Amino acid sequence: xxxxxxxxxxxxxxxxxxxxxxxxxxxxxxxxxxxxxxxxxxxxxxxxxxxxxxxxxxxxxxxxxxxxxxxxxxxxxxxxxxxxxxxxxxxxxxxxxxxxxxxxxxxxxxxxxxxxxxxxxxxxxxxxxxxxxxxxxxxxxxxxxxxxxxxxxxxxxxxxxxxxxxxxxxxxxxxxxxxxxxxxxxxxxxxxxxxxxxxxxxxxxxxxxxxxxxxxxxx
Numbered sequence: 001x002x003x004x005x006x007x008x009x010x011x012x013x014x015x016x017x018x019x020x021x022x023x024x025x026x027x028x029x030x031x032x033x034x035x036x037x038x039x040x041x042x043x044x045x046x047x048x049x050x051x052x053x054x055x056x057x058x059x060x061x062x063x064x065x066x067x068x069x070x071x072x073x074x075x076x077x078x079x080x081x082x083x084x085x086x087x088x089x090x091x092x093x094x095x096x097x098x099x100x101x102x103x104x105x106x107x108x109x110x111x112x113x114x115x116x117x118x119x120x121x122x123x124x125x126x127x128x129x130x131x132x133x134x135x136x137x138x139x140x141x142x143x144x145x146x147x148x149x150x151x152x153x154x155x156x157x158x159x160x161x162x163x164x165x166x167x168x169x170x171x172x173x174x175x176x177x178x179x180x181x182x183x184x185x186x187x188x189x190x191x192x193x194x195x196x197x198x199x200x201x202x203x204x205x206x207x208x209x210x211x212x213x214x215x216x217x218x219x
Contacts, residue, residue, distance in 0.1 A: 006137040013108060013128065014149035016156070020103040020124065022149075025096045026157040026217035027056070028206035033161045035208075037201060041168045044158055045175060047202070048151055052176070052183045055199035057150055059087055060097075061143055061187035062195050064129035068142065071133025077118045077126060080192075084123040087195065090206040092219040097123040104128060111135065143184035151176055160216060 012018065029047070032038040038047045051057045063084045070076035088094040101124040105117050108131055118130055125146070132142035155169040164172065187194075197203070209219060 003138075006135070006141060009111070009135060009137060010132075010142065010145040013104070013131065014145050016152070018104070019107050020100040022100055022153045023156065024217060025100070025153075025219040026161070026209075027051075027093070027096065027150075027154065027219055028202055028209055029154055029157050029163075030161060030215055030217045030219075031205040031209035031212055032202070033158075033163055034212060035205065037205065038158075038163060041164050041172060044163050045172050048154055048172070048176060049179045050199050051154075051202060052147060052151070052179050055197050055202050056089065056093065057147060058183065058187070059084075059195050059197060060123075060125035060150075061147060061183055062190045062192065063123065063125040064132075064143055064146055065139060065187050065190055066192055067126040067129030068133035068139050071130045074118070077122070077130050081118060081122040081126045083192070084126050085121070088123075089197075089203040090210065092210055093206050096219045097125065100124040101127040104131075140184050140188040143187050144180055147180045147184055151180060157217065 016023070029038060032047065038044050063080055066080045067077055070080060085094060085098065088097060098121045101122045102120050104124055104127050105120065105122065108117060112134065116134060118127060128146055129142065151173065155173060158164050159166060159169055206219065
Protein backbone atom coordinates (compact mmCIF):
# COMPACT_ATOMS: atom_id res chain seq x y z
CA UNK A 1 0.00 0.00 0.00
CA UNK A 2 1.38 3.43 -0.91
CA UNK A 3 1.71 6.12 1.74
CA UNK A 4 -1.33 8.13 0.61
CA UNK A 5 -3.63 5.12 0.67
CA UNK A 6 -2.29 4.11 4.08
CA UNK A 7 -2.80 7.61 5.45
CA UNK A 8 -6.37 7.75 4.19
CA UNK A 9 -7.12 4.36 5.71
CA UNK A 10 -5.74 5.40 9.09
CA UNK A 11 -7.73 8.64 8.94
CA UNK A 12 -10.89 6.64 8.23
CA UNK A 13 -10.36 3.97 10.86
CA UNK A 14 -9.30 6.37 13.63
CA UNK A 15 -11.65 9.21 12.80
CA UNK A 16 -14.01 10.38 15.60
CA UNK A 17 -16.93 9.43 13.33
CA UNK A 18 -15.77 5.80 12.96
CA UNK A 19 -18.36 3.89 15.05
CA UNK A 20 -16.17 2.59 17.87
CA UNK A 21 -18.05 4.56 20.54
CA UNK A 22 -14.87 6.15 21.86
CA UNK A 23 -16.74 9.36 22.78
CA UNK A 24 -18.48 7.45 25.61
CA UNK A 25 -15.26 6.62 27.49
CA UNK A 26 -12.83 8.78 29.44
CA UNK A 27 -10.34 6.07 30.56
CA UNK A 28 -10.61 7.26 34.16
CA UNK A 29 -10.15 10.94 33.32
CA UNK A 30 -13.60 11.80 34.68
CA UNK A 31 -12.71 10.30 38.08
CA UNK A 32 -9.37 12.12 38.07
CA UNK A 33 -11.20 15.38 37.41
CA UNK A 34 -13.70 14.76 40.23
CA UNK A 35 -10.87 13.91 42.64
CA UNK A 36 -8.96 17.06 41.70
CA UNK A 37 -5.98 15.13 40.33
CA UNK A 38 -6.51 16.64 36.89
CA UNK A 39 -7.86 20.17 37.12
CA UNK A 40 -6.24 22.35 34.46
CA UNK A 41 -4.18 22.38 31.30
CA UNK A 42 -0.87 21.57 33.01
CA UNK A 43 -2.13 18.64 35.08
CA UNK A 44 -4.02 17.31 32.06
CA UNK A 45 -0.88 17.43 29.92
CA UNK A 46 1.16 15.64 32.59
CA UNK A 47 -1.57 13.01 33.01
CA UNK A 48 -1.73 12.24 29.31
CA UNK A 49 2.02 12.12 28.83
CA UNK A 50 2.37 9.66 31.71
CA UNK A 51 -0.35 7.46 30.23
CA UNK A 52 1.46 7.42 26.90
CA UNK A 53 4.93 6.71 28.22
CA UNK A 54 4.24 4.46 31.20
CA UNK A 55 0.52 3.74 31.45
CA UNK A 56 -2.08 1.49 29.84
CA UNK A 57 -1.53 3.23 26.52
CA UNK A 58 2.07 2.06 26.50
CA UNK A 59 0.86 -1.50 26.94
CA UNK A 60 -1.71 -0.93 24.20
CA UNK A 61 1.08 0.22 21.89
CA UNK A 62 3.09 -2.92 22.64
CA UNK A 63 0.05 -5.12 21.96
CA UNK A 64 -0.64 -3.17 18.75
CA UNK A 65 2.90 -3.88 17.53
CA UNK A 66 2.67 -7.56 18.46
CA UNK A 67 -0.67 -7.91 16.64
CA UNK A 68 0.73 -6.08 13.59
CA UNK A 69 3.59 -8.55 13.37
CA UNK A 70 1.23 -11.50 13.83
CA UNK A 71 -1.40 -10.34 11.34
CA UNK A 72 -2.47 -13.35 9.29
CA UNK A 73 -1.66 -15.78 12.11
CA UNK A 74 -5.04 -16.18 13.76
CA UNK A 75 -3.82 -18.24 16.72
CA UNK A 76 -1.07 -15.77 17.54
CA UNK A 77 -3.49 -12.83 17.44
CA UNK A 78 -5.91 -14.71 19.70
CA UNK A 79 -3.10 -15.24 22.21
CA UNK A 80 -2.15 -11.55 22.09
CA UNK A 81 -5.78 -10.53 22.56
CA UNK A 82 -6.13 -12.86 25.54
CA UNK A 83 -3.07 -11.35 27.22
CA UNK A 84 -4.28 -7.82 26.46
CA UNK A 85 -7.60 -8.55 28.15
CA UNK A 86 -5.85 -10.10 31.14
CA UNK A 87 -3.70 -7.02 31.64
CA UNK A 88 -6.55 -4.53 31.83
CA UNK A 89 -6.53 -2.99 35.28
CA UNK A 90 -10.26 -2.70 35.94
CA UNK A 91 -13.66 -3.90 34.80
CA UNK A 92 -14.36 -0.59 33.06
CA UNK A 93 -11.04 -0.66 31.27
CA UNK A 94 -11.83 -4.16 30.01
CA UNK A 95 -15.26 -3.07 28.81
CA UNK A 96 -13.78 0.02 27.16
CA UNK A 97 -11.17 -1.82 25.12
CA UNK A 98 -13.36 -4.78 24.11
CA UNK A 99 -16.45 -2.71 23.26
CA UNK A 100 -14.38 -0.37 21.11
CA UNK A 101 -12.60 -3.33 19.56
CA UNK A 102 -15.95 -4.86 18.63
CA UNK A 103 -17.13 -1.57 17.13
CA UNK A 104 -13.95 -1.24 15.12
CA UNK A 105 -14.06 -4.80 13.78
CA UNK A 106 -17.67 -4.52 12.70
CA UNK A 107 -17.10 -1.24 10.88
CA UNK A 108 -13.75 -2.24 9.35
CA UNK A 109 -15.19 -5.35 7.66
CA UNK A 110 -15.76 -3.26 4.52
CA UNK A 111 -12.00 -3.21 3.89
CA UNK A 112 -11.36 -6.94 4.32
CA UNK A 113 -12.30 -10.35 3.03
CA UNK A 114 -14.66 -12.38 5.18
CA UNK A 115 -13.10 -13.76 8.39
CA UNK A 116 -9.80 -11.98 7.80
CA UNK A 117 -10.15 -9.93 10.97
CA UNK A 118 -9.95 -11.38 14.49
CA UNK A 119 -13.14 -12.33 16.37
CA UNK A 120 -15.28 -10.32 18.77
CA UNK A 121 -13.86 -9.29 22.14
CA UNK A 122 -10.48 -8.56 20.62
CA UNK A 123 -9.20 -5.42 22.41
CA UNK A 124 -9.05 -2.29 20.30
CA UNK A 125 -5.24 -2.18 20.26
CA UNK A 126 -4.96 -5.71 18.88
CA UNK A 127 -7.84 -5.18 16.45
CA UNK A 128 -6.34 -2.05 14.90
CA UNK A 129 -2.83 -3.50 14.95
CA UNK A 130 -4.00 -6.59 13.09
CA UNK A 131 -5.92 -4.50 10.56
CA UNK A 132 -2.88 -2.34 9.87
CA UNK A 133 -0.66 -5.40 9.50
CA UNK A 134 -3.05 -7.07 7.07
CA UNK A 135 -3.25 -3.91 4.96
CA UNK A 136 0.50 -3.32 4.91
CA UNK A 137 0.33 -0.01 6.75
CA UNK A 138 3.72 0.89 8.23
CA UNK A 139 3.91 -0.11 11.90
CA UNK A 140 5.22 3.18 13.27
CA UNK A 141 2.65 5.16 11.25
CA UNK A 142 -0.15 3.00 12.57
CA UNK A 143 1.08 3.33 16.14
CA UNK A 144 1.38 7.10 15.91
CA UNK A 145 -2.14 7.42 14.50
CA UNK A 146 -3.54 5.05 17.13
CA UNK A 147 -1.95 6.97 20.02
CA UNK A 148 -2.93 10.31 18.49
CA UNK A 149 -6.54 9.13 18.33
CA UNK A 150 -6.42 8.24 22.03
CA UNK A 151 -5.05 11.65 22.98
CA UNK A 152 -7.63 13.41 20.80
CA UNK A 153 -10.43 11.47 22.47
CA UNK A 154 -9.07 12.33 25.91
CA UNK A 155 -8.91 16.00 25.00
CA UNK A 156 -12.50 15.93 23.78
CA UNK A 157 -13.47 14.36 27.11
CA UNK A 158 -11.52 17.08 28.93
CA UNK A 159 -13.48 19.76 27.09
CA UNK A 160 -16.77 18.13 28.11
CA UNK A 161 -15.51 17.92 31.72
CA UNK A 162 -14.57 21.64 31.64
CA UNK A 163 -10.91 20.87 32.40
CA UNK A 164 -9.86 22.91 29.40
CA UNK A 165 -11.40 24.72 26.45
CA UNK A 166 -10.99 24.01 22.76
CA UNK A 167 -8.03 26.35 22.39
CA UNK A 168 -6.26 24.79 25.36
CA UNK A 169 -6.95 21.31 24.00
CA UNK A 170 -5.49 22.28 20.63
CA UNK A 171 -2.32 23.63 22.24
CA UNK A 172 -1.97 20.45 24.30
CA UNK A 173 -2.33 18.34 21.18
CA UNK A 174 0.61 20.25 19.72
CA UNK A 175 2.64 19.89 22.92
CA UNK A 176 2.04 16.14 23.09
CA UNK A 177 3.22 15.42 19.55
CA UNK A 178 6.77 14.52 20.71
CA UNK A 179 5.45 12.11 23.35
CA UNK A 180 3.18 10.46 20.78
CA UNK A 181 5.98 10.13 18.22
CA UNK A 182 8.54 8.87 20.75
CA UNK A 183 6.14 6.33 22.22
CA UNK A 184 5.25 5.09 18.74
CA UNK A 185 8.92 4.73 17.80
CA UNK A 186 9.73 2.95 21.06
CA UNK A 187 6.76 0.57 20.72
CA UNK A 188 7.63 -0.22 17.11
CA UNK A 189 10.76 -2.02 18.32
CA UNK A 190 9.13 -3.52 21.41
CA UNK A 191 8.30 -7.11 22.32
CA UNK A 192 5.80 -8.48 24.81
CA UNK A 193 8.66 -8.55 27.33
CA UNK A 194 8.40 -4.73 27.39
CA UNK A 195 4.89 -4.75 28.85
CA UNK A 196 4.41 -2.98 32.17
CA UNK A 197 3.00 0.21 33.66
CA UNK A 198 3.71 2.51 36.59
CA UNK A 199 0.66 4.80 36.55
CA UNK A 200 -0.95 3.65 39.80
CA UNK A 201 -3.13 6.75 40.20
CA UNK A 202 -4.64 6.20 36.76
CA UNK A 203 -5.40 2.57 37.61
CA UNK A 204 -7.04 3.59 40.87
CA UNK A 205 -9.08 6.28 39.10
CA UNK A 206 -10.33 3.72 36.59
CA UNK A 207 -11.46 1.45 39.43
CA UNK A 208 -13.05 4.21 41.51
CA UNK A 209 -15.01 5.43 38.50
CA UNK A 210 -17.04 2.21 38.61
CA UNK A 211 -19.08 3.65 41.51
CA UNK A 212 -19.01 7.34 40.56
CA UNK A 213 -22.44 8.98 40.43
CA UNK A 214 -23.45 11.00 38.55
CA UNK A 215 -21.14 10.60 35.59
CA UNK A 216 -20.88 11.50 31.92
CA UNK A 217 -18.71 8.61 30.73
CA UNK A 218 -18.73 4.82 30.90
CA UNK A 219 -15.14 4.74 32.13
